[in-house]
Amino acid sequence: MAVHAHPDDESVGTGGTLARYAAEGVRVVVVTCTGGEHGEIVVPGMDTPENRARLGVIRAAELARALAVLGVREHAFLGYRDSGMMGRPENDAPDSFWRADPDEAAGRLVRLVRRYRPDVVTTYNAFGGYGHPDHIGAHRVAVAAFERAGDPARYPEQLSGPDTAEPWTPAKLYETAFTLRGRERVIARLLERGFRPWWVAPDDETPEQRAERETWLIEMERHTGPITTSVDVGDFLEMKLRALAEHVSQIAADHPFRALTVEEWREFAPAEEYTLRESRIGARIPEDDLFAGLR
Ligand SMILES: [Zn+2]
Structure with missing residues (x-):
């Protein structure tokens, strides 16, 4: 289960990893905390008031196409609104992720963890990788859900009723390590x-x-924590770049991510890197597989 902040983050941060594990037959679930309603529309002809008003809908469609490229068949939104960049008035909107009640937000992810029963959860570090409030929020809910989902005393209302889910304890929690x-x-x-x-x-x-x-x-x-885990994604960079290209409104053809060729990415960054934040099964690091110890 990869917990992300906005549509496009799954491809930018973990696209190669998702494609690789999906191709191996691992059940892969992406959770996107917000609809990305405040992203900047990078295509000048698309940047109209109408499209700004319906950017969440546009980005949900882009996300669905990107996930299809990556071979990811399961996805859930956590249901919050994009908070905008740090310090912007959008941070204070009552339905923004940044303003969400922390226990309620964690509870939504706990419900998904109990439903999908992931062995491995990935998220960002405590700075959200680069300081965006929704990325910090994604980190917080992922850490809280990792701790709480297995505890029947937490969110007991989820354990009875029509949408019943059993407690579930994931084995490993990773943070993506984007180093410069x-x-x-x-x-x-x-x-x-x-x-x-x-x-x-x-x-x-x-x-x-x-x-x-x-x-x-x-x-x-x-x-940025120590890199404990490097996942070789060399064979999946082409899929990753194709997935990035599906996020038309956000990642222009001249975006740095798309300015290098597949061959160049393979040479410069053949792996996606992670920090193992917690493991309940022990770990021998460095690793080259998020599922090391679980296979
Ligand atoms: Zn983002």
């Missing part, structure tokens, strides 16, 4: 092609912008 170290070659290649990744300083950066960017980079690195 070792990415110099990716950056060099992108700059060669005229793309400037968001973590690289623009030429006209002011001292204030520089301070802000550097603080943010330090936070990002500080929250």
